[in-house]
Amino acid sequence: MAKPKITVVGSFAVGLTIRTPEIPVFGVTLFGNSFNMGPGGKGSNQAVATARLGADSALVAMIGQDKFGEIATDLYKVEGVRSAHVRQVADSPTGVGFIILNEKGENFVIIDHGATSLMDDTFVDEAESCIQDSDVVMAVLEAPLSAAMRAMVLGRKHGKITILNPAPATPLPDEIFQYVDYLTPNESELRILLGLKADDPRPSRELVDILRSRGARNVVVTLGEKGALIVTDSIDVQIPAAKIDVVDTTGAGDAFNSGFAVGLAEGRGGVEAAQLGIACGALVCTKLGVIPGMARRDAVDEMYRSLNFSQGAEHVPA
Numbered sequence: 385m386a387k388p389k390i391t392v393v394g395s396f397a398v399g400l401t402i403r404t405p406e407i408p409v410f411g412v413t414l415f416g417n418s419f420n421m422g423p424g425g426k427g428s429n430q431a432v433a434t435a436r437l438g439a440d441s442a443l444v445a446m447i448g449q450d451k452f453g454e455i456a457t458d459l460y461k462v463e464g465v466r467s468a469h470v471r472q473v474a475d476s477p478t479g480v481g482f483i484i485l486n487e488k489g490e491n492f493v494i495i496d497h498g499a500t501s502l503m504d505d506t507f508v509d510e511a512e513s514c515i516q517d518s519d520v521v522m523a524v525l526e527a528p529l530s531a532a533m534r535a536m537v538l539g540r541k542h543g544k545i546t547i548l549n550p551a552p553a554t555p556l557p558d559e560i561f562q563y564v565d566y567l568t569p570n571e572s573e574l575r576i577l578l579g580l581k582a583d584d585p586r587p588s589r590e591l592v593d594i595l596r597s598r599g600a601r602n603v604v605v606t607l608g609e610k611g612a613l614i615v616t617d618s619i620d621v622q623i624p625a626a627k628i629d630v631v632d633t634t635g636a637g638d639a640f641n642s643g644f645a646v647g648l649a650e651g652r653g654g655v656e657a658a659q660l661g662i663a664c665g666a667l668v669c670t671k672l673g674v675i676p677g678m679a680r681r682d683a684v685d686e687m688y689r690s691l692n693f694s695q696g697a698e699h700v701p702a
Contacts, residue, residue, distance in 0.1 A: 391441075391514050393531060393532060393534075394523060395427040396443075397428075397500070398421060399425075401673065402483075404486060422676070427524050428456065429675070432463045437680070442468070442514050447472050453499075456470065457470070479498035481493055482494045500526060516538075522547045522549065526551070529556070545565050547641065548564045553576035556577060562599055564602075566602045566603075568604045568606065568640075569605055569606075570605065570607075589613060592605060602654065612661065623662060632677065638678075639668040639678060643657075643684065647660040660684065
């Protein structure tokens with residue numbers, strides 16, 4: 385059986401992570417521990433994760449000609465991610481992200497996109513042949529909106545499944561939704577997409593209907609410890625999460641999207657693909673660090689079987 389082919393248009397950044405007793409406030413110095421530095425960026429994370437799940441994965445991204453950029457190129461060689469469309473530039477640094485974790489595994493993140501900010505639709509056009517050869521095209525919003533939108537347009541042009549993970553969230557023009565097969569926000573991103581506060585108290589299911597009325601027909605909302613909500617013209621269910629001991633939630637969204645994309649690329653339906661995503665998201669939360677936590681296929685399949693999803697999906701009233 386041929387490997388499913390996935391192209392991710394997104395970002396690379398080096399993550400610098402430290403654990404503290406609590407999330408700091410400005411003006412306060414805290415002692416931390418468990419410092420870790422490693423590869424990150426949502427696009428890169430998803431390319432690596434889909435490769436570990438058995439996909440033929442390609443990344444479209446920009447990095448700097450610096451030591452952090454070498455971390456990216458070394459990673460893709462080790463993980464088997466195709467990087468012909470990862471461009472190194474001299475006039476901008478590789479992106480970085482500073483991640484602070486509290487004792488509950490919750491995180492606080494600050495990002496400098498660096499070279500990623502130089503991506504545009506013309507740059508994405510250079511990867512059109514790669515997109516044309518894919519089964520699924522993914523994009524994230526760490527890349528500029530014009531680049532993410534161009535990825536969706538080219539994916540639709542060539543009849544591919546398109547997934548837009550709107551993270552970090554920003555209000556989107558309704559025009560983009562006609563090119564997106566699946567929109568995959570988390571609960572706070574769902575609200576920001578609608579111009580609301582990230583903690584707006586209205587039920588997510590209600591807000592999904594508003595988003596769908598704007599043209600986002602297939603919406604998958606990741607709900608953390610509550611699982612995932614998937615709403616389309618024919619599906620309206622909430623899928624339960626796995627019960628795990630959480631170590632670090634960083635990367636859970638990337639892991640979910642990767643499993644979801646691979647499931648779709650393998651021909652699974654939306655619910656079954658989302659269930660595979662939940663298994664991936666659960667496993668990454670059991671380890672410290674995103675790349676160390678991204679599971680390989682045998683571990684994901686074992687988790688998937690243990691969750692017995694046939695018993696758990698439930699209809700969510702509109």
